[in-house]
Amino acid sequence: MSIDIDDDESSDILVRFPAAVRFIDNGLHPQHESGKSGKSEKSETREDGTTATSTSSPKNGVYVHCAMGKSRSVSCVIAYLLYKYPHRFGGKQFIESPASTQQRRITAKEAVNSALQSVRETRPGAEPNSGFMRQLELWWEMGCPADDDGAVERHPIYQKWLYDGMLQEARDMRMAPDAEQIRFEDEVRAEEKEQDDKTVTQNDAKEVRCKKCRRTLATPNFLVSHTPTGQAASSGCAHIFIDTLSWMRPVLEDGALDGRLVCPNSKCGATVGRFAWQGLQCTCKEWVVPAFSLNRSRVDEVSSRPVGSSAIRMPPGRNGSL
Ligand SMILES: [Zn+2]
Ligand SMILES: [Zn+2]
Incomplete structure (x- = not known):
């Protein structure tokens, strides 16, 4: 051989x-x-x-x-x-x-x-x-x-490794990755889950929502840890880093290296954070590369129930109005 x-x-x-x-x-x-x-x-x-x-x-x-x-x-x-x-x-x-x-x-x-x-x-x-x-x-x-x-x-880990290599090449050239090649983590995992259902949710994990309209921006599985202890963010951090998610598609497909992240609820449109393919430094001094960051002051962190429990879903716009 x-x-x-x-x-x-x-x-x-x-x-x-x-x-x-x-x-x-x-x-x-x-x-x-x-x-x-x-x-x-x-x-x-x-x-x-x-x-x-x-x-x-x-x-x-x-x-x-x-x-x-x-x-x-x-x-x-x-x-x-x-x-x-x-x-x-x-x-x-x-x-x-x-x-x-x-x-x-x-x-x-x-x-x-x-x-x-x-x-x-x-x-x-x-x-x-x-x-x-x-x-x-x-x-x-x-x-x-x-x-x-x-x-x-x-294997998903191999696929992710190839993707990270492609992002690294783009960063070296100070370019945003090609629009068709961007990997939206929620879509990728939905596909993977069809083959292999093993959703893991931590009990104490928080879901992140837009402060203005309460639209969910990231569920716990899409939070990116960046502190040495492996937490998504320590309480002092001004940023909450998340994966590349499909609601960011319109802004990312423009091909900018960095920019604002805007709430995907078209009736809201509040600025909720920033992205930077070259990475951002958190207030705790840790670098996250690439960075998709929600500004802690613009969002709410809400405890989400573990998968399998009987959570009552409210119609859109009604959450928290009771
Ligand atoms: Zn909003
Ligand atoms: Zn931090």
């Missing part, structure tokens, strides 16, 4: 991992090759079956190489270790929720570093470039999906 890729931080090695790890696995454990089913039960049998397999068939081996045996080949070997022996590196901890993103990143870093350490025991010079290290973390965050060659390509 040959993977044609440069040892460059921006090279996409991630999308090749499913094919690479299955190739390695088939070479080491040819008897397990066909009829594989569910991944989670596989990882258990894989973990237990290891010693048995390697002692019973010592001749099996896969030679993984690149030019220096330092970055590209090591990345593939680490990808394989994470896929094959997840329990050695902390186990799969993938939870889809904005609040858990930071924690997930930390555990992914630890898992990848500890897999790298185990490679270094036999190959001290192992050192994937920083872009590959980040891609390995994403691989872990996704739960090492390798059921088929396109398993990474279809």
Whole structure:
């Protein structure tokens, strides 16, 4: 098997991992090759079956190489270790929720570093470039999906990573992204939810509404955390950062680098915040890039009920008038 890729931080090695790890696995454990089913039960049998397999068939081996045996080949070997022996590196901890993103990143870093350490025991010079290290973390965050060659390509985390790369390129050129390429998070997640329904709402999460007309501007799942503790905003912050949402479409499709965010209720039209593709600095000094910010003084934060409880929906315009 040959993977044609440069040892460059921006090279996409991630999308090749499913094919690479299955190739390695088939070479080491040819008897397990066909009829594989569910991944989670596989990882258990894989973990237990290891010693048995390697002692019973010592001749099996896969030679993984690149030019220096330092970055590209090591990345593939680490990808394989994470896929094959997840329990050695902390186990799969993938939870889809904005609040858990930071924690997930930390555990992914630890898992990848500890897999790298185990490679270094036999190959001290192992050192994937920083872009590959980040891609390995994403691989872990996704739960090492390798059921088929396109398993990474279809994954929401991969799609988001590609999108962030595109935004980065636009920022480097000091340009707004192409209108057709802008990803409106509420639309993307509605699509994803059709395939996989797992809405997570924190009990104490607040929904953000226009102060003037009470139109909902962002539900808790679309708040972007920016403080080191992972909160959407500390109480002292003047900004509440949110995802790119479809109500911003008219202003974003104009192609401006930054501008005002106006309440989408056409009868209201109040200025509720600002956006800046290059990012904004909050009053707490944290930078958020790109930034879609609601001005705390222009909005109300209202406790929203967890999904599944029987919330009574009032007709538009009637909320709070009782
Ligand atoms: Zn309004
Ligand atoms: Zn802040």
